[in-house]
Amino acid sequence: MKAHQQGYHKNFVLITAFLVLISVTLIIALIIAYRLTVRNVENEFNFRKISVLEQTIKPYNDFFQNRIPEITSYQGFLDSASAANYSDSVFKDYPFVKQIVFRVITIGSKPHSQLQSTDLATAVNRVYQYSVKGGTLQGQRRPATVANDDFTSVAAKFNNYITTADTSRIPNQDEIYKAFYDVKPDKISYLNIPSREEIKSYRIMQVTGKPASLYKQNMMTFLLNPNSLKIKNTHPELYQQISIQPIVYDPLNEDPKLTATEVAFPGAFADYKLYFQSEKNHLVAETNHRFMPTAAIVLLIYIFLVTIGWLIYRNLSVNMKLFKLQYDFINNFTHEFKTPVSVIKIAGSNLRGEGELTERQRKHYGRILDEEADKLNDLMNKLLSFTQIENRSIKLHKEEIHLENFVKKYIDTFSIKYPNFKLSYEVSSVYNFYTDPVLLGSIFQNMIENAYKYSNPDRKELHITITHERRNILFSFADKGIGIPKNEINNIFKKFYRIENQYNQNGSVGLGLAFCKELVNFMNGDITVKSKLNEGTEFMITLPYES
Numbered sequence: 429m430k431a432h433q434q435g436y437h438k439n440f441v442l443i444t445a446f447l448v449l450i451s452v453t454l455i456i457a458l459i460i461a462y463r464l465t466v467r468n469v470e471n472e473f474n475f476r477k478i479s480v481l482e483q484t485i486k487p488y489n490d491f492f493q494n495r496i497p498e499i500t501s502y503q504g505f506l507d508s509a510s511a512a513n514y515s516d517s518v519f520k521d522y523p524f525v526k527q528i529v530f531r532v533i534t535i536g537s538k539p540h541s542q543l544q545s546t547d548l549a550t551a552v553n554r555v556y557q558y559s560v561k562g563g564t565l566q567g568q569r570r571p572a573t574v575a576n577d578d579f580t581s582v583a584a585k586f587n588n589y590i591t592t593a594d595t596s597r598i599p600n601q602d603e604i605y606k607a608f609y610d611v612k613p614d615k616i617s618y619l620n621i622p623s624r625e626e627i628k629s630y631r632i633m634q635v636t637g638k639p640a641s642l643y644k645q646n647m648m649t650f651l652l653n654p655n656s657l658k659i660k661n662t663h664p665e666l667y668q669q670i671s672i673q674p675i676v677y678d679p680l681n682e683d684p685k686l687t688a689t690e691v692a693f694p695g696a697f698a699d700y701k702l703y704f705q706s707e708k709n710h711l712v713a714e715t716n717h718r719f720m721p722t723a724a725i726v727l728l729i730y731i732f733l734v735t736i737g738w739l740i741y742r743n744l745s746v747n748m749k750l751f752k753l754q755y756d757f758i759n760n761f762t763h764e765f766k767t768p769v770s771v772i773k774i775a776g777s778n779l780r781g782e783g784e785l786t787e788r789q790r791k792h793y794g795r796i797l798d799e800e801a802d803k804l805n806d807l808m809n810k811l812l813s814f815t816q817i818e819n820r821s822i823k824l825h826k827e828e829i830h831l832e833n834f835v836k837k838y839i840d841t842f843s844i845k846y847p848n849f850k851l852s853y854e855v856s857s858v859y860n861f862y863t864d865p866v867l868l869g870s871i872f873q874n875m876i877e878n879a880y881k882y883s884n885p886d887r888k889e890l891h892i893t894i895t896h897e898r899r900n901i902l903f904s905f906a907d908k909g910i911g912i913p914k915n916e917i918n919n920i921f922k923k924f925y926r927i928e929n930q931y932n933q934n935g936s937v938g939l940g941l942a943f944c945k946e947l948v949n950f951m952n953g954d955i956t957v958k959s960k961l962n963e964g965t966e967f968m969i970t971l972p973y974e975s
Contacts, residue, residue, distance in 0.1 A: 462715075462723075472666055473689060473704075479663065481693070485694070487521075487658070488695070496648075497621075500620040504644040508530070508569070516558075526652065526656070527651040529558075531556075532555075535643040535644075536642045537634075552579055579647065772797055824950075825864050826864055838876060874941070879909060884910065887909070889908045892904065902968060904967070908964040911959045920941050
């Protein structure tokens with residue numbers, strides 16, 4: 429019957445299911461994240477155009493809201509020279525203004541027979557036209573009748589404003605825009621805003637036709653060229669090409685590899701629009717660029733989860749190994765104690781029995797008690813020494829030893845103990861060694877015991893070699909035993925660890941080699957091993973040489 433397995437169990441199906449689950453979750457998360465990124469880029473392609481439009485028409489808005497109203501500051505007293513200076517500054521600051529027409533307008537009352545019309549007598553007195561050619565301002569006087577449509581439209585708005593204006597307050601921006609601006613495609617006309625006293629005078633002239641005074645107003649018409657606007661592409665990651673096109677522009681044969689959108693200009697440029705184009709590959713590249721940080725975060729979360737899973741698995745594995753070590757240690761240690769205690773109990777029972785014992789029997793039982801007590805004492809001493817060495821609670825007591833005599837003593841002892849054990853040694857290039865003989869002796873005892881224990885009955889051999897190499901002394905213990913599997917080499921020096929084989933099922937608690945390693949490390953040395961299955965094992969101990 430198969431023995432019940434103790435401790436934790438590795439469930440590889442559960443581990444695989446966990447890995448598959450988080451991997452599928454990772455893939456789904458990446459797909460969702462990528463689709464959301466694609467949608468975000470598409471939305472931005474359609475909506476970020478407003479930002480480009482705002483930056484592109486920013487000079488136009490500044491011109492419309494700040495520079496044009498400066499005409500009012502002249503209070504109708506602009507002449508050709510000051511108008512030329514003003515126009516020159518406008519051409520320099522706003523390249524999209526291609527021509528300026530300046531009109532000096534006179535306002536007076538109409539004859540009494542025309543009062544019923546409630547209109548003022550407005551007329552163009554002088555007209556000047558300004559433009560730039562070759563970087564030089566060009567100005568010329570034009571006939572008063574030039575472009576009368578602009579004047580007629582502004583005069584009608586002005587007359588209507590005088591009729592309805594509230595002279596008790598300053599007009600708001602909406603009233604100013606309706607009365608003094610005339611915005612047409614590619615053209616803006618502006619009449620300077622009169623003061624409230626002037627407006628009152630104009631209203632009186634509308635009603636009474638008096639006084640018969642003439643007032644001057646200044647009117648300017650700005651002819652604009654939208655193609656001279658400087659396009660400011662604030663989002664090159666979205667838009668590759670941006671152009672100014674007529675509002676009716678609509679390409680018949682659009683390239684399927686291109687994505688396009690558009691937005692109309694406001695105000696005087698309302699007949700034009702910004703036309704945006706980008707290759708789909710460009711948007712894909714931007715999508716990938718934005719997706720990479722998200723993908724990196726998702727991958728980091730995935731790695732974190734896998735790491736957590738691996739740490740849990742590793743801890744379970746360590747716990748399982750520790751549980752097995754403890755379980756084996758308790759079993760073996762119990763057996764090691766139980767056997768001598770049982771033998772001692774049997775021998776004691778026989779000694780105190782009612783039957784007469786011969787001298788030979790008493791000596792036999794006494795020897796048994798002595799041997800079993802030595803076994804218990806040796807086991808307890810080994811555990812105690814191991815603990816002391818681990819805690820560094822003992823000190824080295826060094827003395828000079830003669831190596832050949834030291835080795836020969838142990839060989840003679842074990843030759844008597846194990847008559848079938850073939851022991852040999854070789855000491856070369858070194859004679860005396862300054863060390864702790866008790867600790868070195870413990871190493872020799874464990875090495876020799878292991879060599880005998882883990883060898884087949886017909887191959888119980890051990891050869892000890894001692895050599896001097898530079899500043900170290902090298903002890904080699906080479907046997908012809910059963911050998912150690914390669915996958916177990918790294919485990920043999922662990923406390924309570926035992927290799928599963930026929931030689932250590934009884935009588936081992938897994939302390940021998942661990943004890944040797946602790947001793948060697950305590951003596952500032954090193955221990956290594958070379959082994960081949962069914963051929964033998966060689967332990968090499970290196971200690972610092974002190975003569």
